[in-house]
Amino acid sequence: ARAGEPVPAAVLAGLNAALGAAPVVGELVLDGAELTYRQRRAGRTADRLAAELAAAVAELIADPVELAALRECAAEDCVLLFRPMNPRRQWCSAARCGNRARVARHYRRQKGAEA
Incomplete structure (x- = not known):
């Protein structure tokens, strides 16, 4: 991606698989009288870690300005x-x-x- 080449389909498939293995779920949390909404990843620890890393890579390769800054x-x-x-x-x-x-x-x- 840094060289201006298209990201290979296998790389995209791998990133999407990692993202899908630990999807983001929203939840409401009541702490005393305070209600807050938060998002977290669901799934096994390894899947959550892989999904977080895949999300960071996905955001980076989808942003030409950030990619060029590397x-x-x-x-x-x-x-x-x-x-x-x-x-x-x-x-x-x-x-x-x-x-x-x-x-x-x-x-x-x-x-x-x-x-």
Whole structure:
């Protein structure tokens, strides 16, 4: 989807199956005198988790603006995508990939200074 290609039918079928395995149900909850309406997913825990993840993916691939905002992590050995909060952000995780890149850069500088 990020490359502008149509989402394969098998992917759509898988997402729809996960969404359907734990449908959203509405319920009224009476807490003392306060009546509230809430929605929750029905089904087994694994199905509910898969449905929540499928819903997040579905919302993302259906929104061209959000999809275009995704970036690939700049770390060579990382395959993750992330949504940067800062336009200068390069890594999916500053603690993991960012730190590794800074350590490698420092090591290269130190090695160059010794030569």
